[in-house]
Amino acid sequence: MNPNLKIKETLSLLIIDDHKMVREGLKIMMASLKNSIHFNVQEAESGEDALTKINRFNFDVAIVDYQMPGMSGVETIQRILRLKPHLKILALSNYDELSYIESMMDAGANGFVLKNIEPGEMLKAIRTILSNKNYYCNDVAIKIIEAAENKNTQKVQLEKILSTRETEVLRMIAMEMTNDEIAQKLFLAKRTIDTHRQNLINKLNVKNTAGLVKAAYKFNLIEQ
Numbered sequence: 001m002n003p004n005l006k007i008k009e010t011l012s013l014l015i016i017d018d019h020k021m022v023r024e025g026l027k028i029m030m031a032s033l034k035n036s037i038h039f040n041v042q043e044a045e046s047g048e049d050a051l052t053k054i055n056r057f058n059f060d061v062a063i064v065d066y067q068m069p070g071m072s073g074v075e076t077i078q079r080i081l082r083l084k085p086h087l088k089i090l091a092l093s094n095y096d097e098l099s100y101i102e103s104m105m106d107a108g109a110n111g112f113v114l115k116n117i118e119p120g121e122m123l124k125a126i127r128t129i130l131s132n133k134n135y136y137c138n139d140v141a142i143k144i145i146e147a148a149e150n151k152n153t154q155k156v157q158l159e160k161i162l163s164t165r166e167t168e169v170l171r172m173i174a175m176e177m178t179n180d181e182i183a184q185k186l187f188l189a190k191r192t193i194d195t196h197r198q199n200l201i202n203k204l205n206v207k208n209t210a211g212l213v214k215a216a217y218k219f220n221l222i223e224q
Contacts, residue, residue, distance in 0.1 A: 010038045011126070012058065016050040016076060017043075017065040017092065022115065026063065029119050036123055047071025047079070054083050061126055064109065066093035066100050077107040088129045096139045111135035158219045161203055167221070169196040173209060174216030 015026050023043045030039040042057065044050035048071055050062070062080060066073040077089055091104035091112040101112050110129035113122070114137055121137060128135035136144060158167060165186075172182045179197065183190040201207070204215045216222050 010040060011060040011130075012040045013042070014050060014053060014057075014059045014062040015041060015043050016047065016062060016068075016073075018045055018068045019065075020045070022065070029122055032119050033123050037126075047073075047076035050076055051079055051083070054080055054087075059084070059087060061088045061090060061129070063090045063092050064104075066091060066095070066104055074103050074107045077104065077109055081108045088126075090125055090129060090135070096143050098143050101136075101140055101143060105134075112140050113137040114139060162200070166196055166200055166203070169193060170200055170212060170216050171221040173197065173200075174213045174222045 013030060015023050017023050017026070023045075027041050027043070030041050033039070042053055042059075044053055046068060050064075053059075054062075064073050064076055064080075068076070071079070073091065073093075077091070080087060080089065089109045089111075091101075091109040092115060093100055093104075093112070094115050096114060104112055111125050111134055113125050113135070117125070117137060125135040125137070162170065168186070169182060172185065177185070179190050179193045182188075183193045186193070197212075200212055200215075204212065206212055206215060
């Protein structure tokens with residue numbers, strides 16, 4: 001964090017979680033940080049409740065649970081940011097599944113922490129996102145790094161197996177394009193695409209188009 005950045009002494013915080021015990025625990029945590037920052041805390045037990053409060057009050061930070069009945073954490077973030085695009089959002093979850101992390105960050109969250117977070121790290125997370133940087137707790141950061149390393153490994157593996165053209169054809173097959181459509185797109189003869197498709201089946205050791213599509217997803221040629 002930039003040491004010259006001035007964080008105002010009082011921050012307005014909205015806690016969005018469907019479990020009262022979690023909300024109460026976070027309120028106690030925020031109160032314990034009063035020597036560093038004083039928090040004016042409000043609560044919302046659902047995404048719908050949060051939107052009502054967002055419309056009525058100005059908040060500096062919103063802590064949003066990933067898994068809530070009704071409106072999900074992802075949808076809640078998306079709708080909040082339509083109303084208040086500059087509001088900083090910290091995603092909260094019991095789980096460090098990569099899909100959860102990616103969906104909340106893609107929705108617009110500025111950070112992702114787990115519910116076992118300690119007060120000192122919560123303070124660091126809030127200060128970081130207020131500094132216009134993303135924050136991930138340690139377990140989440142490890143997941144992201146491992147996923148990136150895995151993608152890089154898979155890319156190298158694919159480059160060893162397929163030519164650049166074959167990779168391109170595989171991606172188009174996964175996009176449900178026919179051989180005729182691929183041929184037109186790449187300005188090649190349909191017979192050439194037929195050959196590429198058969199070579200892909202042989203090289204990737206699959207039986208049919210469905211197998212090729214699965215391979216494309218495995219090598220991250222198409223987003224899940």
